[in-house]
Amino acid sequence: MTKNLKFFGLLFFLLVITSIPLLAQETTPDGSKTSLYKLSIIVSAAIITIASAVGAFCQAKSISSACEGISRNPGGAPTIRFLLIFGLVLIETLVIYALLISIFILMVQWGNYA
Numbered sequence: 001m002t003k004n005l006k007f008f009g010l011l012f013f014l015l016v017i018t019s020i021p022l023l024a025q026e027t028t029p030d031g032s033k034t035s036l037y038k039l040s041i042i043v044s045a046a047i048i049t050i051a052s053a054v055g056a057f058c059q060a061k062s063i064s065s066a067c068e069g070i071s072r073n074p075g076g077a078p079t080i081r082f083l084l085i086f087g088l089v090l091i092e093t094l095v096i097y098a099l100l101i102s103i104f105i106l107m108v109q110w111g112n113y114a
Helices: 003-023 031-072 074-107
Strands: none
Touching: 031 074
């Protein structure tokens, strides 16, 4: 079995498992509030997913660049290490801000719909 087939099989399985509760939900008479709430869930999930993916990529790239810089210039290791840690803190702060924004989006009570 190839790696891609295993990956897509696992992805499909997880998608089916996570969609079962959505299929079991009852509908409400007022569909506008429900659709707005669903849209807010999708938007907040997209925000945190994109922020996490970009943050992880940026952290990996900065750590890789710092290791290369220290290996080329061992005398500048303290400065490079300080700038690396400072940059990682800023990247992680941006991801935490995205998490807070997605939580704020989910906490809004769309027409007191709970």
